[in-house]
Amino acid sequence: MSRQKIVIYCRYSSDMQRADSCADQERAVRAVLMRHGYAADDIIVIKDEAESGTKTAREGFQLLRAMIARGEVAAVAVDDQSRLARDNNSFAFIQDLVFAGGRFLSTGEGIDTDVSGWELKVQVLQLHHGQTVRDLQHRVRRGQEGRVRADGSAGDFPYGYESFYLDPDWAAQLARRGPKPKKGVRVCEVEAGWVLQVFAWFVAGYSIGWIARELTRLGVPKGGRATTPGWHPQQVHRILTNAKYVGHWVWGMTTTVRDSGGRKKQAAVPRGQEVTRDRPDLRIVEQGVWDRAATRLAELGATFGTKDGQKRRGPKPNPADIYPRSPLGGILTCGACGAKLWLHHSNARRYYACPGAKKGLCGMTTQVPADRAEGALTAYLLDLLRGWPDWMGVLFRLTCDAVRAAADRVPAERERDARRADDLDRQIRNLVDALAAGGLSSPAVAARLREAEGEKAEVERRLAGYAAVGSAAVALPDEAWVAARLGEWAARAASAAGPESLLRLALASAAAEPVIAAGKKRGFVRLRVRVNAWGALAAAAGDSLPATVRHAPAAPADPGPEFSLDLGEPTAMDRWAPAIAEWRAAGVTWEEIVRRTGMDLNRVFVAWKRYTGASGDGPQAA
Ligand SMILES: [Zn+2]
Incomplete structure (x- = not known):
């Protein structure tokens, strides 16, 4: 049995905090843990660097939660509970930890869930930390508002504009200590030219999608802060609807709100809290062109958009909340550019498409019909796994060989560890005697005792492991039996839980590419597929495989053969x-x-x- 761990969790966020802050936190917490009598061997450190405390999607934090859920954690210690989360989640996290039998220590704040009354302390501190975040947000917004009222820049100008220093002696001001020189906004001639071009195309009847692809094709840069290549139709739409281009500058229409998991989105602020300035000097688009573009947008909206009486209130919902995860989402990729294909809904039709193609970055304009792809892949995998292909047999035999080789090494290792366990027993007895004789006061002896006990636990864990491997060698299942189980499992997975469980477990990768005959524009889709043989095997045999086999050579180096599957045929x-x-x-x-x-x-x-x-x-x- 493996020992439960004591976890020190550290985090530092953003460029405001120093990178060695994690090391400082760890040192302080470790010192307190040693005073509590925890053994150094049981302590592990989990770090999240440069992550915001308002997000829960932190890698280390997720790992910690998973360990707690598996019952592997005896205690979690932090320097300060705001390391866990800055908003309202610390209490829930700590409560879950205590429920799972763990202990929580916040060494810097003196919180210990073994001492009664901890709940109130945690909640008071949580309120305090949450308020600190909101205060900061409020101060930032107030400062930005002041600059906008002074016709300055609040760093939120759209494509077509640039910021500049208002004072001629800005370089000298930058060099001095003290406040940064003030900035203003002005028209950026090059970008303004492209804004005009976008309006001109749109008014001339070109579609928003065409304009996006044309901008991408011409290699038009998207401006300073853009990081992804290519123009998305959404960006073109935003240009066509931004009243700043006719000199009507509204600032602060939305503010950032967060859910309990720290996810951010923009929400409208109450009416009257936005700041409006008319800036005729910043006009790029003539009123006549703007009006014609607005008319055309309204026509398109009447044809394709939300109708009267269906007006949606509040911010747009996140698609991930509305649509369940698609069966092939994250697995199916574009054969041309490698991007993950997205599932789209168009009336009753579902299809996967390359996100790059919408921007004109990728030539894979052929859509993958979702029902047909999911159905064909399910049927194909079912057939394949029921047939116990040769390479699957090879993989299984290689795995068995590896387990047998490990089992062959066991006797020698077991003998060595058994001898070591006896040694440690003797040492521990002697140290206990020494402590008893010396009045239990020698820290050096106590430390050696902890060390010896730690090593003994480790040796015993290994000894228990040998027993498992030893019996596995005898009890390795017969190949024909595993083959039959695999077929049964595939059939069950395909029918009972829908295609998703089979596709997600048994597919290693699937890439879609178009097959288009010479001289034609449209064709059909070919899928190139690899099978996650080991994943399917382990899932199929389940508990019948000894633990050592199930966890041993999880990822064989050989990715297995590639299969090709056509969703259609040439005429x-x-x-x-x-x-x-x-x-x-x-x-x-x-x-x-x-x-x-x-x-x-x-x-x-x-x-x-x-x-x-x-x-x-x-x-x-x-
Ligand atoms: Zn692509």
Whole structure:
């Protein structure tokens, strides 16, 4: 049995705090833990660096939560409970830890869940930390508002503008200590040219999607803070609706709000709290052009948008909250650019598409029909796993060999560890005797005793492990039996829980690529697929495999064979086209080709024309 751990959790956030802050926290906490009598061997440190305390999606923090859920944690210690979370989550976290039998220590604040009355202390401090965050937010907003009222920059100008220092001696001010020189906003000529171009295209009738792809194609830079390549239609739409381009500057229409998990979104502020300034000097777009663009947007909105009486209030919902995770989301990738494909809904139709294609960054414009892809992959995997393919057998036999090799090494290792355990027993007895004789006061002896006890626990854990491996060698399941279990599991996974469980467990990767015949624009999708053989095997055999086998060589280096699966097939014209071109070049007559292919003359001719790119009126001309 493995010993429970004492976890020191450290975090420092943003550039405001020093990078060595984690080391400082750890040192302070460790000193207190040693005073509480915890053994150094049981203490592990989990760190989250440069993460905000208002987010729970921190890697280390998630790991800690998982360990607690598995019952592996005896205590969690922090320097200050705001390291766990800055908003209202510390109490819930600590409560869950105590419920799971753990102890919580905040060494800097003197909180210890073994001492009664800790609940009130934690909650009071939580209120305090939460208020500190809100105070900071409020001060930032107040300062920005002051600068906007003074017609300065609050760092929130859109594409088409740039900031500049208001005072001519700004360089000298920057060099001095003290407040930074004030900044203003002005038109950026280059970007303003593109804003005008976007309006001109839109008013001339081009679609927003086309404009985005054209901007991407021309390599137009998106401005200072942009990090992702390419223009998204949403960005073009935002330009077309931003009243700042006609000199109407409204600031502070939204503010950042957070949910209990620390997720952020923008929400509208109550009316009257926004600040409006008219800035005719910052106008880029003429009123006439603006009005025509607004009219066209309204027409598009009436055709495609939300209708009267359906007005949505508040911020947009996050799609992840509305749609359940798609069966292939995160697995299916674009064969052209490698991006993960997104699931889209269009009326009753579901399809996966490359996000890069919408920006004009990727040529994979073919959509993957979701129902067909999920159905075909499920059927394919089911067939494959029921058939116990050769490579699956090879993988299983290799795994068994590795387990047997480990078992062969056991006797020698077990003997060495057993001897060491006896040694440690003797040492511990002697140290206890020494402590008793010396009045229990020697810290050096106490430290050596803790050390010896720690090592003994480790040796005993290994000894218990040998027993498992030893019996595994004897009890390795028969290959035919595992094969049968795999087939049963696949059938169960495919039918009972829907396709998702089978696809997610048994697919290692799936890439979609278009198959388009020469001269054509549309085609069908080909999926290139690899199977997560070990994942499927472990899931299928479940508890019947000894623990050592299940956890041993989790990821074999060989990714296994790649399979190809077509969601459609070429048409007769596409199939025959290369042969027709060859026959024509060899002088075979049209009549003969019609006879050989069984297609009519017109289809034969179109197939040939499309394939060769030739121009001509018809077979009569040839
Ligand atoms: Zn792509």
